[in-house]
Structures are given as structure tokens and as C-alpha cells.
Amino acid sequence: xxxxxxxxxxxxxxxxxxxxxxxxxxxxxxxxxxxxxxxxxxxxxxxxxxxxxxxxxxxxxxxxxxxxxxxxxxxxxxxxxxxxxxxxxxxxxxxxxxxxxxxxxxxxxxxxxxxxxxxxxxxxxxxxxxxxxxxxxxxxxxxxxxxxxxxxxxxxxxxxxxxxxxxxxxxxxxxxxxxxxxxxxxxxxxxxxxxxxxxxxxxxxxxxxxxxxxxxxxxxxxxxxxxxxxxxxxxxxxxxxxxxxxxxxxxxxxxxxxxxxxxxxxxxxxxxxxxxxxxxxxxxxxxxxxxxxxxxxxxxxxxxxxx
Numbered sequence: 001x002x003x004x005x006x007x008x009x010x011x012x013x014x015x016x017x018x019x020x021x022x023x024x025x026x027x028x029x030x031x032x033x034x035x036x037x038x039x040x041x042x043x044x045x046x047x048x049x050x051x052x053x054x055x056x057x058x059x060x061x062x063x064x065x066x067x068x069x070x071x072x073x074x075x076x077x078x079x080x081x082x083x084x085x086x087x088x089x090x091x092x093x094x095x096x097x098x099x100x101x102x103x104x105x106x107x108x109x110x111x112x113x114x115x116x117x118x119x120x121x122x123x124x125x126x127x128x129x130x131x132x133x134x135x136x137x138x139x140x141x142x143x144x145x146x147x148x149x150x151x152x153x154x155x156x157x158x159x160x161x162x163x164x165x166x167x168x169x170x171x172x173x174x175x176x177x178x179x180x181x182x183x184x185x186x187x188x189x190x191x192x193x194x195x196x197x198x199x200x201x202x203x204x205x206x207x208x209x210x211x212x213x214x215x216x217x218x219x220x221x222x223x224x225x226x227x228x229x230x231x232x233x234x235x236x237x238x239x240x241x242x243x244x245x246x247x248x249x250x251x252x253x254x255x256x257x258x259x260x261x262x263x264x265x266x267x268x269x270x271x272x273x274x275x276x277x278x279x280x281x282x283x284x285x286x287x288x289x290x291x292x293x294x295x296x297x298x299x300x301x302x303x304x305x306x307x
Contacts, residue, residue, distance in 0.1 A: 059282070065275035066090065073271045089276035093263060097277050098251075102259035103284065105171060109245075109255055110238035112175050117234045118227050120180040125188025126219045130201050131211070140189070146182045155247060162248055173248040174255070178238065184230050191226040192219065232292065236285060256281040 065073050067086035072079055093099060127133075128140050158177055159168075167173040196219060204214040220227075242257035249258055263270070263277045 059286075062275050062279050062282070065272055066279045068272055070270045070272050073275075085272070086276075089272055090280060093273055093277035093280055096273070097259040097262045098254070099256070099259060099277065099280050102254045102256045103281075105253065106239050106256040106281075107284070109171055109174050110235045113178050113238040114231045114235040116179040117181055117184045118231050121184030121188045121230060122192075122219065122223050122227060123215065124180070124185045125190075125192050125223075126196075126215055128185070128189040129192040130196060130198065143182045143185055147186075152243075155244070158244075159247060168248060169250050169253055171249075171253070174241075174245050177244070178241075181234070184234065187230060188223065188226060192223060195226070196222050228292070232288070235288070239281075239285060 063086070064079055064082050066089050068079055068083035069085060072083065124143075128136060162168055162173040162177075165173075167176075200218050200222075201214060204218055209217065239255075240257060241255075245255045245258050246261070249255065251258070251262060254262075260274070260277045260281060263274045
């Protein structure tokens with residue numbers, strides 16, 4: 001009596017896919033769900049509207065206060081509709097605070113600081129993220145550690161250094177101490193660690209490219225979204241910086257925040273005039289965000305999505 005054993009079944013198809021599991025009847029439902037867009041509920045739109053109003057209200061109130069007189073601003077309740085004195089207050093603030101020269105100085109300072117920070121931070125971020133050298137981790141920890149030191153501790157020696165160089169009351173005294181920031185280096189290092197594959201760097205090495213060539217041809221195109229975000233953040237910070245420019249500059253060569261102090265120098269402060277000057281100092285930043293807002297948002301989203 002002979003027995004024939006059945007051959008063992010070998011299943012090499014792997015785990016069943018969701019479509020095979022649900023059968024024919026569920027395939028259509030899966031395809032419909034895959035192509036369906038998620039819509040926010042009414043509560044989401046209400047919360048977004050509230051956040052938008054809260055974000056825009058300070059700018060709106062600045063415009064309202066700048067368009068009235070000092071007596072009306074000090075009343076209770078304060079005005080909530082624009083007045084007729086907006087352009088006259090703007091003209092007064094422009095003349096009394098020398099806003100023309102201050103804006104040119106702020107544009108030079110913020111532009112140079114932002115460009116240099118983006119360049120040097122991207123170079124350092126690429127080195128810390130993809131290059132292998134002795135002491136890399138120790139240097140990175142040293143850079144991060146500088147963020148723990150309050151900048152006010154270095155004001156006195158930094159001011160003495162600027163005086164020795166002959167830069168007191170000049171724009172280089174504001175520019176050179178902030179040509180690069182530890183925050184920018186750490187930001188670019190984290191971005192390039194995720195966004196720049198090691199295979200691209202190795203491919204450049206195989207083709208005979210040196211580090212600067214790899215940086216120019218490979219790293220810069222990959223890092224462009226993060227560079228746009230870092231440029232905007234650095235530019236806004238440098239434009240609004242008050243403490244160090246107030247220490248090292250004077251009213252003959254001010255930046256915008258330093259020039260605004262001239263509007264509050266009297267015995268009785270004209271709040272409407274101060275608000276008009278603040279509005280003048282905010283308009284360039286609003287114009288920049290309107291022009292480059294889409295690139296900045298896309299850069300933030302590109303850094304938030306991995307893989």
C-alpha cells in the first residue's frame with residue numbers, strides 16, 4: 001500500500017493586502033476613501049478666525065492710534081475706528097525721528113546680518129551634519145552652549161572692543177558681532193541632517209568634487225527652503241533689535257528702534273505720534289512678508305515633512 005503525500009504549500013506572497021482582505025466588495029470603498037479629502041469642521045474655522053483676529057488686532061490698533069490725536073487715544077474707552085490724522089502723524093513721525101536715514105541704516109544692518117547668517121550657518125550646518133572630523137560633537141556642543149549665555153553679559157567687553165576698533169557710533173559695530181548665530185547653525189544642521197541624503201554627498205566625492213563644490217552644487221539647492229526661513233527670521237530679529245544698537249549708536253546714525261526713542265523724549269509723550277512711528281517701522285516687514293510669504297511658508301512645510 002503506497003501513500004502519496006501532498007506537497008507542502010509554500011506561500012511566498014507575503015502578508016495579504018487590505019484590498020485582498022476585504023474582497024471585491026470593499027475595494028471600491030477603499031479607493032473612495034483614499035481619494036477623499038478631509039474637511040475641517042465648523043469649530044476649526046471658528047478657532048482659525050479667532051486666532052486670525054487676535055493676530056491682526058495689534059497692527060489694527062496701531063493704525064487706529066496713529067490716526068487720532070493724543071487726547072483721543074487716552075480716553076476711556078479708547079477709539080476702535082481710524083481717525084482722520086493718519087497721514088499727518090506719519091509725516092510728523094518721519095520728520096521728527098529722521099525715519100528716512102533710520103530705515104536705510106536698518107535695511108543695511110538687517111540685510112547684511114541676514115545674508116551672512118544664512119551663508120555661514122549653512123556652511124557650518126553642512127559641516128556638522130555631513131562631514132566627519134575630529135572634535136565635531138565637542139564643537140557642536142560648544143556652539144549650542146553659547147545659546148545659554150545671556151547676551152547682556154558681553155555688552156561691556158564688546159563695547160570696549162568696538163571702541164578700540166574705532167567703530168563706536170557706526171554701523172559696523174552693530175553688524176560684525178552678529179554675522180552668525182548659534183541658533184542658525186543648529187537650525188541648518190538639523191535640517192540638512194534630514195533633508196540631505198548621504199548618497200548625494202558620496203556621489204559628489206566619487207565624481208571628484210571637493211567640499212566647496214559639493215556645497216555649491218548639492219547643498220545649496222537642497223537647503224534653499226530652510227535658508228529662506230532663516231533669512232526671514234534673522235532679518236526680522238535684526239530689524240527689531242534695540243538693546244545693542246541703542247548702546248553703540250546715537251541719534252545721529254540710528255536704526256529704526258533707536259530712532260523711535262526720539263518720539264518719546266518729551267515731558268508729555270504723544271502716544272499717537274509714537275504709534276505712527278511704530279507703524280512706519282513695521283511697514284517694510286509687512287511688505288517683505290507679502291512678497292516672500294509663500295516661499296517662507298513652503299520652506300517651513302518642507303522642513304516639517306520628512307522622507
